[in-house]
Amino acid sequence: MTQRGRNLVLLAPAGAWFLVMLVVPLTVVLIFSFGERGAAGGYVPAFTLDQYANLPARWTAFKNTLILAPVGTLAALLIAYPLAYFLAVRADPKWKTLLLVLVIVPFWTSILIRSYAWIFILGGRGIPALLDWIGIGGVRLINTPFSVLVGIAYGYLPLMVFPIFVNLDRLDKRLLEASSDLGAPPWRTFLQVTLPMSLPGVATGCLLVFILLMGEFLIPALLGGGKVFFVGNALVDLFLQSRNWAFGSAVAATLVAIMLVTVTAYMRLIRRLGAQREDVSLM
Amino acid sequence: MRIYAIFVYLFLYIPIGIIALFSFNAGRHASQLQGLSTQWYGKALSNPFVMDALETSLIVAFVSAICASVFGTMAAVALQGIRGPIRVVFDLLIYVAVMIPGIVIGIATLIGLVTLFDQLNPLVASLWPTDAPPKFSMGYGSLIAAHTLFTMSLVIIIIRARLAGMDRALTEASSDLYATPLGTFRQVTLPLILPAILAGFLLSFTFSFDDFIIAFFVAGSETTLPIYVFSSIRRGVTPEINAIGTMVLAVSLVLLITAQLLLRNGKSRT
Numbered sequence: 001m002t003q004r005g006r007n008l009v010l011l012a013p014a015g016a017w018f019l020v021m022l023v024v025p026l027t028v029v030l031i032f033s034f035g036e037r038g039a040a041g042g043y044v045p046a047f048t049l050d051q052y053a054n055l056p057a058r059w060t061a062f063k064n065t066l067i068l069a070p071v072g073t074l075a076a077l078l079i080a081y082p083l084a085y086f087l088a089v090r091a092d093p094k095w096k097t098l099l100l101v102l103v104i105v106p107f108w109t110s111i112l113i114r115s116y117a118w119i120f121i122l123g124g125r126g127i128p129a130l131l132d133w134i135g136i137g138g139v140r141l142i143n144t145p146f147s148v149l150v151g152i153a154y155g156y157l158p159l160m161v162f163p164i165f166v167n168l169d170r171l172d173k174r175l176l177e178a179s180s181d182l183g184a185p186p187w188r189t190f191l192q193v194t195l196p197m198s199l200p201g202v203a204t205g206c207l208l209v210f211i212l213l214m215g216e217f218l219i220p221a222l223l224g225g226g227k228v229f230f231v232g233n234a235l236v237d238l239f240l241q242s243r244n245w246a247f248g249s250a251v252a253a254t255l256v257a258i259m260l261v262t263v264t265a266y267m268r269l270i271r272r273l274g275a276q277r278e279d280v281s282l283m
Numbered sequence: 284m285r286i287y288a289i290f291v292y293l294f295l296y297i298p299i300g301i302i303a304l305f306s307f308n309a310g311r312h313a314s315q316l317q318g319l320s321t322q323w324y325g326k327a328l329s330n331p332f333v334m335d336a337l338e339t340s341l342i343v344a345f346v347s348a349i350c351a352s353v354f355g356t357m358a359a360v361a362l363q364g365i366r367g368p369i370r371v372v373f374d375l376l377i378y379v380a381v382m383i384p385g386i387v388i389g390i391a392t393l394i395g396l397v398t399l400f401d402q403l404n405p406l407v408a409s410l411w412p413t414d415a416p417p418k419f420s421m422g423y424g425s426l427i428a429a430h431t432l433f434t435m436s437l438v439i440i441i442i443r444a445r446l447a448g449m450d451r452a453l454t455e456a457s458s459d460l461y462a463t464p465l466g467t468f469r470q471v472t473l474p475l476i477l478p479a480i481l482a483g484f485l486l487s488f489t490f491s492f493d494d495f496i497i498a499f500f501v502a503g504s505e506t507t508l509p510i511y512v513f514s515s516i517r518r519g520v521t522p523e524i525n526a527i528g529t530m531v532l533a534v535s536l537v538l539l540i541t542a543q544l545l546l547r548n549g550k551s552r553t
């Protein structure tokens with residue numbers, strides 16, 4: 001067998017998997033989104049834009065997602081950046097690897113269990129009980145946008161720290177020394193050297209977190225208590241409870257379309273900013 | 284700076300610690316600590332629903348991790364030697380499989396497979412010689428297939444990174460010395476990428492074992508452990524969930540640390 005033939009045989013199972021489990025299902029979603037709902041749920045073939053016209057019925061879910069996903073991304077960034085900076089620039093090299101692993105490991109453990117922990121902490125007998133004890137009564141934290149944001153920041157922190165760390169870790173530390181040798185105070189070194197050079201890592205981290213948040217279901221389901229819900233929660237409702245597959249498919253297709261548009265626009269913006277910075281450094 | 288870092292680590296680990304602490308609660312109330320005991324572990328482990336769900340999760344995680352490692356490794360090795368449109372298509376598919384939200388994968392798999400089965404089942408029934416034809420339905424197969432889609436892409440990414448860091452001269456030398464392609468793979472490539480394959484296997488296992496959202500859509504009448512835990516939480520917080528949660532976290536932690544060590548050792552050897 002030729003080299004090429006052998007490679008094609010090796011690729012066959014993966015290719016078949018992608019075809020049957022990815023290409024065909026996504027195509028079916030797209031086709032269904034132009035169909036109609038069956039009398040007993042499910043799907044009836046048709047070609048209509050009714051499902052898309054009906055999207056405003058789920059406007060709240062889209063609105064919540066489009067507000068809380070960026071805000072949650074920002075919250076994760078604000079917590080993650082100083083930690084990534086500490087790990088990359090300040091931490092003792094001996095402990096660096098261990099400390100980094102300690103940040104990443106939670107991300108790979110069950111997000112279900114980790115979000116569940118916050119039901120405990122933010123629920124009636126958790127922090128509100130403590131606040132009550134020191135005299136601040138009547139605080140409700142669970143099932144609010146705040147509790148959902150805490151869950152998001154907590155759940156996605158590791159994913160945000162990692163790319164920023166990698167970026168800062170590769171940064172040539174002599175640049176920082178040069179900056180301070182030239183008399184720049186630490187805050188200026190940070191603003192004019194460290195921060196601009198770490199932007200690619202920030203961009204990657206934000207992108208990863210934002211993409212995952214767009215499809216989030218568990219955190220709003222557990223910590224939003226039906227009051228704060230995302231598109232993901234609407235999708236679970238449409239597919240598993242009301243079995244409205246045609247409308248559900250339209251919602252899913254719209255979600256993916258919004259993701260594609262925002263992600264593409266975001267990457268363009270980042271690239272343009274990156275290009276500008278290079279122009280400046282050339283002068 | 285250091286104090287800030289300590290706070291973030293506390294933020295990351297206190298919730299996990301609280302779950303673990305309350306799983307040893309002697310009392311019946313989930314959020315009131317009344318002495319320590321291991322009774323909830325005993326209760327969880329003797330609950331037939333928990334054990335059934337655990338069994339399903341373990342079988343699905345194991346089979347899908349095997350499929351992902353084998354097919355993912357094959358694809359990663361083949362993609363090394365392929366240029367042109369096939370490679371572009373595969374790069375795109377891997378990217379889409381990793382980037383698309385799990386919930387969309389779950390939905391697409393659900394309606395894609397149900398539609399496919401609705402077409403296939405009458406066909407099989409008409410061709411089957413006896414009155415009891417096999418019937419395709421959602422369950423183990425769809426769980427394994429859907430998890431493998433994501434984890435196989437993950438394995439391909441991990442192994443390609445490893446192959447990219449490998450010295451090409453090694454495989455060239457091997458074939459110059461008249462080793463067959465299979466011989467080169469077995470004696471040169473495989474030993475070098477083995478840590479990455481094992482790490483990929485462990486990550487795949489962990490992903491599948493912990494996955495809730497894809498399984499929620501494609502599990503059919505089966506119940507995986509995360510699905511069981513989710514529906515229990517819906518009914519109310521109990522110390523039993525804390526015990527199950529602690530065990531799940533402990534299993535993932537052990538697997539993850541092993542995977543990390545494998546990836547690190549592999550790197551330092553070349």
